[in-house]
Amino acid sequence: MSAVRTKRSFADFVGPLAVFGVFIGVWYLAAYKFVAHNFAPNGSIILVPPPHRVLESMGDQWPKIMEATWLTARTALLGLGITIVLGVWTAIVMSQARWLEKAFYPYLVALQATPILALTPLIANILGANFRSRVVVVILISIFPIVANTLFGLNSVESNQHDLMTLAGVSRWTRLVKLQFPAAMPPIFTGLEIAAGLSVIGAIVGDFFFQRGDVGLGYRIQKYYKELKPGQMFVSSFMAIMLGIVVFLTFKTLSRRVIGHWHANTFKP
Amino acid sequence: MPAAGDATTRLSFTDISMTFPDGTEALSRISFAVHAGEFVTVVGPSGCGKSTLLRIASGLTPQTDGEVDIDRSSIGYVFQDATLLQWRNVQRNVELLAELHGIRKAERKALAAEAIELVGLVGHEQKYPRQLSGGMRMRASLARSLVLKPKVFLFDEPFGALDEITRERLNDELLELFQLEGFAALFITHSIYEAVFLSTRVLVMSARPGQIVAEFVVPFAYPRAHDLRFDPAFAELTGRVSHALREAHV
Numbered sequence: 373m374s375a376v377r378t379k380r381s382f383a384d385f386v387g388p389l390a391v392f393g394v395f396i397g398v399w400y401l402a403a404y405k406f407v408a409h410n411f412a413p414n415g416s417i418i419l420v421p422p423p424h425r426v427l428e429s430m431g432d433q434w435p436k437i438m439e440a441t442w443l444t445a446r447t448a449l450l451g452l453g454i455t456i457v458l459g460v461w462t463a464i465v466m467s468q469a470r471w472l473e474k475a476f477y478p479y480l481v482a483l484q485a486t487p488i489l490a491l492t493p494l495i496a497n498i499l500g501a502n503f504r505s506r507v508v509v510v511i512l513i514s515i516f517p518i519v520a521n522t523l524f525g526l527n528s529v530e531s532n533q534h535d536l537m538t539l540a541g542v543s544r545w546t547r548l549v550k551l552q553f554p555a556a557m558p559p560i561f562t563g564l565e566i567a568a569g570l571s572v573i574g575a576i577v578g579d580f581f582f583q584r585g586d587v588g589l590g591y592r593i594q595k596y597y598k599e600l601k602p603g604q605m606f607v608s609s610f611m612a613i614m615l616g617i618v619v620f621l622t623f624k625t626l627s628r629r630v631i632g633h634w635h636a637n638t639f640k641p
Numbered sequence: 642m643p644a645a646g647d648a649t650t651r652l653s654f655t656d657i658s659m660t661f662p663d664g665t666e667a668l669s670r671i672s673f674a675v676h677a678g679e680f681v682t683v684v685g686p687s688g689c690g691k692s693t694l695l696r697i698a699s700g701l702t703p704q705t706d707g708e709v710d711i712d713r714s715s716i717g718y719v720f721q722d723a724t725l726l727q728w729r730n731v732q733r734n735v736e737l738l739a740e741l742h743g744i745r746k747a748e749r750k751a752l753a754a755e756a757i758e759l760v761g762l763v764g765h766e767q768k769y770p771r772q773l774s775g776g777m778r779m780r781a782s783l784a785r786s787l788v789l790k791p792k793v794f795l796f797d798e799p800f801g802a803l804d805e806i807t808r809e810r811l812n813d814e815l816l817e818l819f820q821l822e823g824f825a826a827l828f829i830t831h832s833i834y835e836a837v838f839l840s841t842r843v844l845v846m847s848a849r850p851g852q853i854v855a856e857f858v859v860p861f862a863y864p865r866a867h868d869l870r871f872d873p874a875f876a877e878l879t880g881r882v883s884h885a886l887r888e889a890h891v
Binding site for chain 1: 701718721722724737740771
């Protein structure tokens, strides 16, 4: 429905660019004014390198950071894929009976609030401090918004639409497939957009705790931190941010493609 | 009132009472029947239990007491709002009930096309509900029910949310469908004019607990012209219905 798509306007770019400008400005101020003793007498940076010094300091670290970005992306995406399947099915099961929802929901909230650190010995013991454990951390961190949004969507079908299905004498499965699931698509996509960023955070947290095998950006950040290389640490973090944004935008675009033609809110000007 | 079980009886209520779990008494000993070729309307103010009557007829809500006789395999139910599925275009919305009844794709497409033509939505098949006006949505909703060619139609204030002009136009169109398709209709509304214009009989329902307190046979022959609404005989009859309604709700 190209007719209803809002046109990209000047304002779409000016706002984000202005904020970016302010951000760079604050960064320079922080580097030269706010942070005391930021530069050692020999000119080396202690805490916050200004933007141009970050780029200068990169040297031979680019390939390593790019590789780590790829490894983090792999962990985040695999974890997110599993999370989507697991989360949507959990919500579907919970939507089938009020008592199931009541039985499981408190534990989902609890899971959301559990410090991952407390679970690391357990995970490491069962799976080893490796890739699998990093994927598990991604799942633990990103599953809640998927379950919560899917469940909200499945439960928010209008009562008249349910009556329509009841009158047609349909099975639970048909009701789910033809009514509840399509109706839940907009909140499911909202859940995916939230989970996108969380999956990258999960992959990085996983790197902190489980460092066997090919470790990603989390390991880089930790290493550069220990080596007092704030510039390289910043760039690694920046790559993680970019990764989160790319996954988010992918879901945003997918959402427009899949539900944009019928769901009005997807096209708010 | 005619006895239930008559061959031409499409729907009959015998001593229907309804008390909700919270103790609200919605309906009290309601008995009447709708026969083939009849268009019966129940008028009453909001909250008198009119809609509950339709829910009982369709089996959506079981009554506390009394008997309903109806062939539930052949009901068309038209809700207060159009109840279209937002993610389906008009064509696929109209096909929905046929699809749920397992009718093959080619056949339900043809049935839907026919129904879309009947309600005058040709050319709008590919539009989504949010692109339609309220009146067009209601037409699509009607078409969806028409596809299965039900013997009885239950209308739950379907035009209540529409503006006056659209409502009158849809009333005219509904009567054309009534004559063409030959279904029996039980219609719920709070508009006396709509009730008299559409019906062969008008029943007046009292406030809670709802009871049928008056019955008016509408003598005007079909097809009914739009201008029947300005006929003195029409005004006289709506006056009497209005009177009965007010008496029941002092």
